Amino acid sequence: MPAPENNAAAGSLRIDKWLWYARVTKSRSLAQKLATSGHVRVNKDKIDSASKTVRTGDVLTIGLDRRILVLKILALGTRRGPYEEARKLYEDLSPPPPPKDAPPPPAPAQREAGAGRPTKRERRKIDAFRSGD
Numbered sequence: 702m703p704a705p706e707n708n709a710a711a712g713s714l715r716i717d718k719w720l721w722y723a724r725v726t727k728s729r730s731l732a733q734k735l736a737t738s739g740h741v742r743v744n745k746d747k748i749d750s751a752s753k754t755v756r757t758g759d760v761l762t763i764g765l766d767r768r769i770l771v772l773k774i775l776a777l778g779t780r781r782g783p784y785e786e787a788r789k790l791y792e793d794l795s796p797p798p799p800p801k802d803a804p805p806p807p808a809p810a811q812r813e814a815g816a817g818r819p820t821k822r823e824r825r826k827i828d829a830f831r832s833g834d
Contacts, residue, residue: 713754714777716741716761722778724787725763725770740764760794771795 714722720732720741733751735741741748742762743755755761755774763770771794778790819827 712777713756715751716743716748716753716755717751719755719774719777719790720763722781722787723772723790724781724784725772735763761791768798769795 716736717729717732720726720735721729726732726735736751736753737749739747739749740763743753743759745760745762755777757774757776759774761770761772761774763772772791773794774790775792776790778787781787
């Protein structure tokens, strides 16, 4: 009986497996959740299934918590190896993060120190002043 055909040998691989192999996620179940949550795009098309197949040359746009990754698939991989091996599976096309010396975004409106309602200690002083003690 012939062995079942491996998709990696055929030139395609499930997106959840590739995300796990490339160490984008810590586990395969997290890769499945990421793929089904709608935060992954393959060649600008939003996907909603973890079984979507990817090929070499595809460009993935992945929306993570604090950043957006843009990865071009260079190889499919056959296992989840160390970081050095996983790094060879993709080319990072992500935009660079903003420089650290750039001015921070404007903060929400904050009251000045001493403005606003008095503290409990200040209220006691006000009450003592008003009562004449």
